[in-house]
Amino acid sequence: MKNKRLIIAGFLSVVVIGVILALIFVKPTTVTVLYANGQMGLATNKKLDKIEVDNQEVILYQTVLGEIELCYESLYLDNDYNNLIILNQNKILPLQASTEKFGSFVQNKVKILGLNIVDGLLSIEFKSGKKTSDNYNTFTLRNIFLKINNEEIWSNEFGKDEYYNENLNFGENDQNPDMRFNYRLSHVLTFSVNKDLLDGYGALLEENSLKESFEVKYQNKAVTFANESLVNVECNLEEGEIISETKRLEIAKDDSVTSLTIKMDGVLIPNNLLFSKNAWASGNHVLEIQATNKHGYQKTQLIDFTLDLVTVNPTEINYDIYQIGVTDGLYGGIDQIGVKTNELHELTGSLDEAYLLIPYCEYPVITFVVEKDSKTFFSWTGIVPQGRTAFMQIYNFAKDTWETVSTKFAIGDETIQLGFDYQGLSDYEKENKIYFRISSAFTDYSKILTTHQIFHWTDIQYIVRLLTASAPESFMYRRAKQCLENVVQYIIAEYQNNNLAYLAYTGDMVQQQTWGIEGEWENFIDFVIEPLLAENIPLGVSSGNHDVGGVSSYQNDGANALDDALTYEYFHKYVGESLFKDLPYYGGSFENNRSHYDLITVNGHEFLFLYLGWGSSSRFVHVSSKDIAWAKGILEQYPDKTVVLATHEYMGNKGKRSVTGNTVYNELVKKYPNIQFVISGHINGSSYLIDEIDDNGDGINDRRILQILTNFQEEESLFGASFLRTFGFDFVNNYLHLNIYSPFFKDYDIFVNENHEYVKTSAEFYYAFDLNKGGYGLKTDYFG
Numbered sequence: 001m002k003n004k005r006l007i008i009a010g011f012l013s014v015v016v017i018g019v020i021l022a023l024i025f026v027k028p029t030t031v032t033v034l035y036a037n038g039q040m041g042l043a044t045n046k047k048l049d050k051i052e053v054d055n056q057e058v059i060l061y062q063t064v065l066g067e068i069e070l071c072y073e074s075l076y077l078d079n080d081y082n083n084l085i086i087l088n089q090n091k092i093l094p095l096q097a098s099t100e101k102f103g104s105f106v107q108n109k110v111k112i113l114g115l116n117i118v119d120g121l122l123s124i125e126f127k128s129g130k131k132t133s134d135n136y137n138t139f140t141l142r143n144i145f146l147k148i149n150n151e152e153i154w155s156n157e158f159g160k161d162e163y164y165n166e167n168l169n170f171g172e173n174d175q176n177p178d179m180r181f182n183y184r185l186s187h188v189l190t191f192s193v194n195k196d197l198l199d200g201y202g203a204l205l206e207e208n209s210l211k212e213s214f215e216v217k218y219q220n221k222a223v224t225f226a227n228e229s230l231v232n233v234e235c236n237l238e239e240g241e242i243i244s245e246t247k248r249l250e251i252a253k254d255d256s257v258t259s260l261t262i263k264m265d266g267v268l269i270p271n272n273l274l275f276s277k278n279a280w281a282s283g284n285h286v287l288e289i290q291a292t293n294k295h296g297y298q299k300t301q302l303i304d305f306t307l308d309l310v311t312v313n314p315t316e317i318n319y320d321i322y323q324i325g326v327t328d329g330l331y332g333g334i335d336q337i338g339v340k341t342n343e344l345h346e347l348t349g350s351l352d353e354a355y356l357l358i359p360y361c362e363y364p365v366i367t368f369v370v371e372k373d374s375k376t377f378f379s380w381t382g383i384v385p386q387g388r389t390a391f392m393q394i395y396n397f398a399k400d401t402w403e404t405v406s407t408k409f410a411i412g413d414e415t416i417q418l419g420f421d422y423q424g425l426s427d428y429e430k431e432n433k434i435y436f437r438i439s440s441a442f443t444d445y446s447k448i449l450t451t452h453q454i455f456h457w458t459d460i461q462y463i464v465r466l467l468t469a470s471a472p473e474s475f476m477y478r479r480a481k482q483c484l485e486n487v488v489q490y491i492i493a494e495y496q497n498n499n500l501a502y503l504a505y506t507g508d509m510v511q512q513q514t515w516g517i518e519g520e521w522e523n524f525i526d527f528v529i530e531p532l533l534a535e536n537i538p539l540g541v542s543s544g545n546h547d548v549g550g551v552s553s554y555q556n557d558g559a560n561a562l563d564d565a566l567t568y569e570y571f572h573k574y575v576g577e578s579l580f581k582d583l584p585y586y587g588g589s590f591e592n593n594r595s596h597y598d599l600i601t602v603n604g605h606e607f608l609f610l611y612l613g614w615g616s617s618s619r620f621v622h623v624s625s626k627d628i629a630w631a632k633g634i635l636e637q638y639p640d641k642t643v644v645l646a647t648h649e650y651m652g653n654k655g656k657r658s659v660t661g662n663t664v665y666n667e668l669v670k671k672y673p674n675i676q677f678v679i680s681g682h683i684n685g686s687s688y689l690i691d692e693i694d695d696n697g698d699g700i701n702d703r704r705i706l707q708i709l710t711n712f713q714e715e716e717s718l719f720g721a722s723f724l725r726t727f728g729f730d731f732v733n734n735y736l737h738l739n740i741y742s743p744f745f746k747d748y749d750i751f752v753n754e755n756h757e758y759v760k761t762s763a764e765f766y767y768a769f770d771l772n773k774g775g776y777g778l779k780t781d782y783f784g
Helices: 002-025 461-469 475-496 519-534 569-575 625-637 659-669 756-763
Strands: 031-036 039-044 051-053 061-063 067-075 084-087 091-094 106-113 121-127 139-148 151-154 168-170 186-192 200-204 213-218 221-226 233-235 241-243 251-253 257-264 283-293 298-307 319-323 339-341 356-358 365-371 377-383 389-396 401-409 416-421 433-441 452-457 500-505 539-541 586-590 595-602 605-612 642-647 675-680 685-693 703-711 724-730 735-741 765-768 778-783
Touching: 031 106, 039 051, 039 106, 121 139, 121 168, 139 186, 151 186, 168 186, 233 283, 233 298, 251 257, 283 401, 356 365, 365 778, 377 433, 389 416, 401 416, 433 778, 452 475, 452 595, 461 475, 461 519, 475 500, 475 519, 475 724, 500 595, 500 605, 519 539, 519 569, 539 605, 586 625, 595 625, 605 625, 625 659, 642 659, 659 675, 659 685, 659 703, 685 756, 703 756, 735 756, 756 765
Parallel strands: 241 298, 452 500, 500 539, 605 642, 642 675, 675 703
Antiparallel strands: 031 039, 039 200, 051 213, 061 200, 067 106, 067 139, 084 091, 084 121, 121 186, 139 151, 139 168, 213 221, 233 251, 257 283, 283 298, 319 339, 319 365, 356 778, 365 433, 377 416, 377 778, 389 401, 389 433, 452 724, 586 595, 595 605, 685 703, 724 735, 735 765
16 A cells, blocks of 8 residues: 555656646747738747637748848849839838948848748749839849848858859840849749748738727737737818818827828928918818838828818018018028018908919928917918919927928919917917918929920030941941930831920030041930931030030040130031021021031920030130130020020039039129020039029029930940930920930939939939919919
């Protein structure tokens, strides 16, 4: 009996010890919810027979718990484009460069949930995207791998041993394969992860199917989790609400929201904005709320609402008016508000009788500095061009910033009312003054639709030289010939499709002046000028230094030679006045087309293209005084035309004018209000400069001058000169869309050797310009 008890006791001891050891060495089952980069999922350390989320069974797979890194190197990856990473044909993430360092590869890392690995496999698509226009980003990726527990996992298609530093090229599918080899819109890579790195089981969850909390059942357990994917933002405005009494906008968020932006009618506004029936913008409005939480989830909410009609009762108040005139952007503080004027005082209390006009530009603006009295609410009435948003701002001295407090989108030529009640808050006062300003802006560039174009082409002398110097039908001959033909045929096609109004060419048609050998000139005529004129393409040309002997191989002073050392003999022979004089748009010339002008009408807007040929009456200035003197006469003859000044040299490649450019600017551009644009080549690169000019000396800027260089003759193996500068005109929204495009490469993006930041900024952009000659960007009728 005693032995039996000992046996039982021993057995029980073994059981107890086994249980203790099991508790020590056998891990309990854990189930957690993981979040990263806008994704969520279940994760468990054990394979479970069954697991449910809100009574719906979830199928688990073997995976990696926690976060992993997607690593890649990029070249010319532009964050302004909507480039994408797509995980398992489902989850979309932005494909971006960690720094915009163009010209060299950049190392990048993206954290993603390991739960994207399904039974050891992960598919990732890398995809080129667009900006607001139709062109796709052209870029290169290489050395793409996953990093899991410090171990690199390369793709099945591009393993490290064979494909280290091997390029994957992205961009339009139909690019010229001779110059852009194997470019695709997207590449799909698959990654196989070793089993020893798969440390658990899990499944991604669709956050849209879950409530604020959800229940997970497994192994006879039920656990409730909070849904942290929700972006918790609440607004006190309802869709379709009509507000007839004073109300404060209140948008509440919890601590998980890390980013919150609020727009009304496309313009940023502050939270807790007061809508006071004493003064507001009557009519329909769109409120846009964008929020992001700590896990990368985003939420966008649009709310249409109406501010009821409020009648403005004109009152006499004391204020000063300040104007700055045309400008590229709104000034930051109150020390740049412009010149004090008093034109509007006579309008106070007399609505719809007269207007004060601010010229058209990106941000036409007028500032009112109000003397403080008992009145705390103020209204503005006026008109802004169709498609723009008018907005009122007040200066917050406590925050040292302008706050937008009233907005209204202009549907037509309707009178708009803006208003705000600052309720006497001291934050908005300084030295008994309150600062208001009114402006208008175009807020959605995706709505710009260009219907007419002008092209600028320049400096193709290297391509012409290559064509001329190469043996007929040799590889280089065929490539140069193809390049010129591609560009010319593209120009012809755009003209025949009614998309092109004019082509401006600004010099360097040939590389070298060689007496008795005229092959380069003949090829320029045969492959460029004659095919274009045969199809009635309106075009004009000016000379460059290579065209008239301004090179050191012709005379010792090279580009700095004075007029007497230059020769216009071949220029006159091949592209002199006789070639153009009978064309209907040809205006006239100076010294046999050395300089000339063309008259072009685009959709009713009258342009004058004024060409200044290469020459020099003083050293280092490459436009002669006699050409400038002739140009002054033409500018005085046509004061109402929009003048585009076209010359070989003007802008440098870092946003500043050259010595020649400064001379032309001071002698012509500053003095003649009809000059609105300057285009040039000569210097390799691309950049632009916008100057505001006060034409009448009253301290208010009357016009802006867009001065732009576009010349890629030394880029892309000398075929960069195939890139055209395109000016697209949107006559509805009064905007220009400037871009570059090469019909030879069939690409909008160019790879340059230096000054990448200037090329990026100037390659594609939008520019406000009064194409319809409405004469204003802001009409003020009343403020008070």
